[in-house]
Amino acid sequence: MPSTTVVQGGTLTGTVVDPTAVSNVAVVGCGITNTNVTVSGTGAFSLPVPASQVAGSCNLVFTVTKTDATILTQTVAITVTATPKGVTAAPDLISVAITAGTDNVVYTFDEPLNTVDTSLSPASFHIYGADGTEVNPTLITSGGSAVTASYPHADLALATTATVDNNAVADASLRPNPINALPLQTITLPIGKSAAPNLVSVGNPGVVLGQITFDFTFDAPIVTPVAVPAQFSVVSVDGNTYIGGGTPTSMSPRPS
Numbered sequence: 001m002p003s004t005t006v007v008q009g010g011t012l013t014g015t016v017v018d019p020t021a022v023s024n025v026a027v028v029g030c031g032i033t034n035t036n037v038t039v040s041g042t043g044a045f046s047l048p049v050p051a052s053q054v055a056g057s058c059n060l061v062f063t064v065t066k067t068d069a070t071i072l073t074q075t076v077a078i079t080v081t082a083t084p085k086g087v088t089a090a091p092d093l094i095s096v097a098i099t100a101g102t103d104n105v106v107y108t109f110d111e112p113l114n115t116v117d118t119s120l121s122p123a124s125f126h127i128y129g130a131d132g133t134e135v136n137p138t139l140i141t142s143g144g145s146a147v148t149a150s151y152p153h154a155d156l157a158l159a160t161t162a163t164v165d166n167n168a169v170a171d172a173s174l175r176p177n178p179i180n181a182l183p184l185q186t187i188t189l190p191i192g193k194s195a196a197p198n199l200v201s202v203g204n205p206g207v208v209l210g211q212i213t214f215d216f217t218f219d220a221p222i223v224t225p226v227a228v229p230a231q232f233s234v235v236s237v238d239g240n241t242y243i244g245g246g247t248p249t250s251m252s253p254r255p256s
Contacts, residue, residue, distance in 0.1 A: 007049030009089035016043040030058040090175035096162035124168035129160040
């Protein structure tokens with residue numbers, strides 16, 4: 001066996017030197033009851049160790065029955081290590097990252113993936129904005145232990161968290177991943193600004209048909225016709241508030 005150390009719930013691998021001369025291999029120990037081992041034509045085999053096996057040293061006893069009816073036994077000392085917190089025997093999401101210069105998020109798992117849910121509606125991969133809005137990807141591709149999901153640029157720019165649903169991927173043993181969420185990026189939003197048009201200045205007083213007018217300038221184009229006049233007001237230095245009247249006109253954003 002190339003390795004004799006395995007995590008709880010992990011898999012040991014080994015090779016029978018001359019599989020053509022062997023009719024059966026059985027094993028017992030380290031939480032495994034007397035079990036026949038499936039050996040490939042090349043002699044390779046794998047042996048899952050139960051997640052319930054206590055961490056520490058234990059022995060595997062192999063019983064090899066050869067084609068000439070000879071029976072051999074071999075004892076192999078095994079070290080079972082404890083499963084780290086937050087880790088399972090299934091594919092675990094270990095990192096998420098935005099690929100520079102793209103709108104792609106790469107979800108990396110801790111083992112190669114056998115199956116990946118690439119459906120988009122509903123999707124198994126998501127990002128979340130700072131306001132808690134969930135956004136699904138527009139495209140999903142995969143390879144090795146990673147899944148790449150493409151998102152709308154504007155949504156990704158405001159995303160702080162990336163998540164994966166349970167059973168989004170599975171490993172070679174068809175074990176489905178657990179649900180998980182990881183930090184994606186830190187965003188800094190300007191103080192006093194929203195995603196809607198923001199008022200940036202009031203000025204350019206004038207007189208039109210005997211009425212004093214002011215220009216209310218926003219940081220983005222606004223849809224015409226604008227809101228009712230009473231929703232615009234100015235406050236004088238003595239604290240008096242003057243409510244707008246008449247018909248507002250718009251030219252936004254105001255040219256510099």
